[in-house]
Amino acid sequence: MWQELKALHDRTQGRRIVGQFKEDPERAARFSAQTDALRLDYSKTLIDASIRAALIALCDRVDLAGRRAAMFGGALVNETEHRAALHTALRNLDGGPVLVEGQDVMPQVRSGLARMQDFSRALRDGTLSGSGGAITDVISIGIGGSDLGPAMATLALAPYHDGPRLHYVSNVDGAHLADTLKGLDPKTTWVNVSSKTFTTVETMTNAHSARDWMQRGGGDPARQFSAISCAGALAGAFGIPPERVFGFADWVGGRYSIWGPIGLPLMIAVGPDTFVEFLRGGQAMDAHFRTAAWGENLPVLMALTGLWHSRVCGFPTRAVLPYDQRLARLPAYLQQLEMESNGKSVAMDGSALEGRSGPIVWGEPGTNGQHAFFQLLHQGTDVVPCEFLIAARGHEPEMAHHHRLLMANCLAQSKALMLGRSLDQARAMMEAQGMQGAELERQARHRVFEGNRPSVTLSYPQLTPFVLGQLIALYEHRVFVEGVILGINSFDQFGVELGKEVATWLTPILAGDETGEGLDGSTLALVDHLRQHGG
Numbered sequence: 202m203w204q205e206l207k208a209l210h211d212r213t214q215g216r217r218i219v220g221q222f223k224e225d226p227e228r229a230a231r232f233s234a235q236t237d238a239l240r241l242d243y244s245k246t247l248i249d250a251s252i253r254a255a256l257i258a259l260c261d262r263v264d265l266a267g268r269r270a271a272m273f274g275g276a277l278v279n280e281t282e283h284r285a286a287l288h289t290a291l292r293n294l295d296g297g298p299v300l301v302e303g304q305d306v307m308p309q310v311r312s313g314l315a316r317m318q319d320f321s322r323a324l325r326d327g328t329l330s331g332s333g334g335a336i337t338d339v340i341s342i343g344i345g346g347s348d349l350g351p352a353m354a355t356l357a358l359a360p361y362h363d364g365p366r367l368h369y370v371s372n373v374d375g376a377h378l379a380d381t382l383k384g385l386d387p388k389t390t391w392v393n394v395s396s397k398t399f400t401t402v403e404t405m406t407n408a409h410s411a412r413d414w415m416q417r418g419g420g421d422p423a424r425q426f427s428a429i430s431c432a433g434a435l436a437g438a439f440g441i442p443p444e445r446v447f448g449f450a451d452w453v454g455g456r457y458s459i460w461g462p463i464g465l466p467l468m469i470a471v472g473p474d475t476f477v478e479f480l481r482g483g484q485a486m487d488a489h490f491r492t493a494a495w496g497e498n499l500p501v502l503m504a505l506t507g508l509w510h511s512r513v514c515g516f517p518t519r520a521v522l523p524y525d526q527r528l529a530r531l532p533a534y535l536q537q538l539e540m541e542s543n544g545k546s547v548a549m550d551g552s553a554l555e556g557r558s559g560p561i562v563w564g565e566p567g568t569n570g571q572h573a574f575f576q577l578l579h580q581g582t583d584v585v586p587c588e589f590l591i592a593a594r595g596h597e598p599e600m601a602h603h604h605r606l607l608m609a610n611c612l613a614q615s616k617a618l619m620l621g622r623s624l625d626q627a628r629a630m631m632e633a634q635g636m637q638g639a640e641l642e643r644q645a646r647h648r649v650f651e652g653n654r655p656s657v658t659l660s661y662p663q664l665t666p667f668v669l670g671q672l673i674a675l676y677e678h679r680v681f682v683e684g685v686i687l688g689i690n691s692f693d694q695f696g697v698e699l700g701k702e703v704a705t706w707l708t709p710i711l712a713g714d715e716t717g718e719g720l721d722g723s724t725l726a727l728v729d730h731l732r733q734h735g736g
């Protein structure tokens with residue numbers, strides 16, 4: 202299936218991205234696509250019309266249309282766990298019924314959303330209060346998919362906050378909770394525990410410690426706690442009554458769960474109406490993904506460009522570079538979405554995956570990254586395809602000049618990565634500075650930029666709730682398309698289990714309750730060292 206693309210790749214040897222713009226003045230338009238809110242430019246890559254056609258042919262080879270219909274239609278596409286993957290139903294605001302094993306799930310989705318709206322209104326208007334009066338702060342405890350989405354989106358939508366202050370605690374490192382609690386009043390703080398299973402050790406440890414803190418400080422955990430979980434009975438056993446437990450079905454995967462109850466902390470921060478705008482953005486992207494031709498379809502084009510770079514060109518990583526400070530947590534969010542979904546070496550049918558799985562995703566907001574790792578992006582020996590994100594305007598009209606600088610830097614980086622600087626140009630620069638001979642040659646070589654480094658750019662008018670919804674749904678569908686083409690089940694995550702099991706049996710050894718008999722030498726020595734220096 203990849204032979205033709207490998208052959209096309211061989212034919213790109215020696216070709217320059219920048220040269221393609223000279224050959225085809227319409228290239229930027231021909232190699233971009235858009236929705237009503239997002240524009241994707243993938244023209245700064247070596248993808249040409251025949252490569253694109255071969256990539257698009259992959260979609261039909263793997264029956265992407267059939268798989269897409271199966272996912273939206275509630276089929277058990279998560280075959281290893283025998284579950285549907287129906288996060289799209291959570292944003293199906295104006296759509297028809299969605300059947301899972303013959304049952305329409307939409308009434309349940311609608312009543313779940315209505316409960317979230319009622320609850321968040323009550324918390325925001327003071328109907329629900331703490332022992333010390335109206336709630337000023339909400340701590341949401343969760344980890345992975347029960348944290349990254351809402352934490353990322355809460356930061357992204359900061360200009361829309363008009364509710365209590367939101368704080369997220371995820372790490373089992375007591376420092377995370379301790380630093381968050383500093384300065385908070387236990388009598389006016391609400392604690393929400395988000396855990397699909399209600400057994401995740403990090404979340405439960407933090408939840409118990411937060412409850413102790415509240416009790417010690419005169420707060421009332423019996424009225425100031427809520428839970429978001431599929432395991433209502435466990436939340437009840439923790440002491441949270443059913444009217445404050447928000448459940449959801451097992452067809453919502455953790456990393457796809459921001460659209461439903463797991464998004465409740467975001468709804469508390471920005472209000473139910475703004476949250477619905479966010480859902481509408483996701484819904485608009487679903488409609489685009491379902492109807493746009495492959496060559497105009499943003500999630501498909503993002504997936505195909507990604508597969509071209511990772512699977513065909515062999516670039517092992519991809520940098521996500523939001524030139525948008527409020528998307529600072531997007532790379533971390535995408536690390537879970539993409540790497541937990543597609544970081545696998547076994548295909549859906551149990552056979553060994555041929556070739557590379559999904560790439561390593563990393564990144565930081567611009568312009569900060571420029572002053573850190575962009576050196577490697579421009580001159581390192583590994584090529585790292587870059588994904589730039591930029592808004593046409595910020596939320597601070599009085600600082601429009603900041604935004605112009607931000608945009609200039611974003612566009613400058615993708616252009617510089619593509620253009621590079623030749624040895625002759627570097628020599629001329631050194632000569633102009635009065636340098637000569639061997640020293641000129643040596644200095645010039647350090648200033649050469651190979652260029653021809655690919656990037657794509659996503660641009661949008663402004664980071665609004667609707668745009669954010671489109672963006673997140675775009676990435677979800679991109680992961681789905683990549684997974685289908687690679688033959689991976691993007692909806693399970695068995696790779697996280699082994700480490701958890703080992704941690705469970707190391708904990709009593711570190712506490713001194715069990716001996717380390719049978720441990721490997723390295724782990725045993727580390728245990729000894731930590732115990733020797735521990736309290």
Ligand SMILES: O=P(O)(O)OC[C@H]1O[C@](O)(CO)[C@@H](O)[C@@H]1O
Nearest residue numbers: 345346347396397398401455697
């Ligand atoms: O919501 P839970 O059950 O606490 O799980 C949290 C996270 O842990 C994981 O299972 C990975 O460790 C994720 O898939 C999930 O989002």
